[in-house]
Amino acid sequence: MLSGLLRNPFARRPPTPTTHLLPEGPVTLDESYDLCREFNKRHGTTYYWSTKVLPRIKQHHVHALYAFARYADDIVDEIPSQGGRDVPVEERAAALHDFGDRFFADLDAGRSDDPVLKAVVHTVRAFDIDTDTFRRFLRSMEMDLTVESYETWDDLLDYMDGSAAVIGEMMLPILEPTDHEQSLPSARDLGNAFQLTNFLRDIDEDLDRGRQYVPLEDSRRFGVDLTDRRVTPEFVSLMQFEIERCRELYRSAEAGFAMLPPRSAKCVRAAHTLYSRILDKIEEQQYDVFTSRASVSTAEKARLVASLLR
Template identity: 55%
Template sequence: MTLTASYEFCRRLNARHGRSYYLATLLLPAWKRPHVHALYGFARYADEIVDSFTMTGDRAAALDGLTARLALALDGAHTDDPVLPAFTQTVRSFGIDHADIDAFLRSMRADLTVGRYATYDDLLGYMEGSAAVIGTMMLPVLEPLPGLAGRAREPARRLGLAFQLTNFLRDVTEDLARGRVYLPLEDLDRFGVRVTDLGRRAPTPAVRELLAFEVERARDHYRQALAGPDLLTPSSRPCVRAACELYGGILNRIEAAHHDVLGRRVTVPRRRRLAIFTRHLLAASAADRAERRVTVQVP
């Protein structure tokens, strides 16, 4: 597994499994894209171990194997793993915090044994590793403006949480099939919803009210992330803004469907996704060209 092949493997994972996210990455300068793909590829690779409907065998042992191979690869050892050469190269290149990687793997391990979260705070503890740290790992690649990396961290965390909660709302049925409920049980109790109600083919009025409440909770995370793009180098801003629109658009579609996420998978139509991409493409191209203009003074 060459480094080039590993980056290409990660790109294909992103293109296959993260259509909206992949579309947004096309707005980045070409040199940044492979590193974003590497981070996404690693996250998706681990997620498939714990979430795939088709994987057979001991998932805990498979995750242990990935963790062990990662530790060796981060120490410089050769690996034939398809994702780790690209991932570890990106981690080293950008000084990505190993504590974020550890937090992510802890949340992936939690998925093997935890299927319910009693409170929203409990869920946030899980999402800190499964989502918030994805935002902070992406941050060095997206390049905060000089001196603003500290300020950019919280919006990056919030955006990760917003994307994750959006996915939870869209994927209620799929998650339930895996034995998991990512809506806090205290919220189900508040609206008079039973877990079995989430397995119906159509939502009850109580389920619709519950989902409307969670949609607003997700939107609050998006609002908390609004300042993030302005803290990044201009060439990264169109990608992040487009991703916000694409994922935020899922919430709009959930509302348009009267919060019915049980009978069908809610998606943003392809035409709408392309319209968002096109609208941000001009700004992305202009920012990329501007950053390529350098004045070199020869001594």
């Protein structure tokens, strides 16, 4: 990520790359899972708090999936480099390709010596998670290296199929729904809802990276140029439109709750509630996503989890 960037003290400070947490030398499977948990705790606090509702025996598997996605995302956004120089796209593409090759080779072998992939491979094989979901995920990460914007909502959905919807698909075997196929649309909708929430919260940060995830046709419809970074009446109307689109995804995802075991349903409800609250926070700050990062406090997250564990 854009580590070390100094900005308005009330604005978001992007997290540092996960790679600085990697140990030197071999690790045990337990140590690999502990490392994945640390990635989640530091960088995905909403997911982290939501997993606490799951039975302990399943929590570390969710951490492993998060760590896989986070590590790939960090490769795309910035590889730690000598002297802090900008890393050429070609180098990041090669590193992402190598990461994917290593993962699939280790998956075929049934084991890994990589400090992150050791736990990921174990989780994937333990729950027989469809490996195609990982290929689709890596495809979308590769798109982030060259695609700067998306013309239509359908174009964005194509990207989100690999960056978001597949996360819901990966999670299903761990959550153990009563009917996998019937619960699939809800899982995909929730993954997309989380992703779109991130896009709306992080418009300013994504502009720093030269990316726009709000469909260009929507921006034109409301007469908005996001690169102006101004909260105009037109921008507010655009945000209201996108937030309602996002809430429709959250509502659609609720149909899947009844198909999950009680603890899994509570976990998904917690994530659903905490993430959708970010949309409320954006509204509370008058849609100004340029000078303040909408977030749910740790205290709020802890209170919700505590209430679900009673």
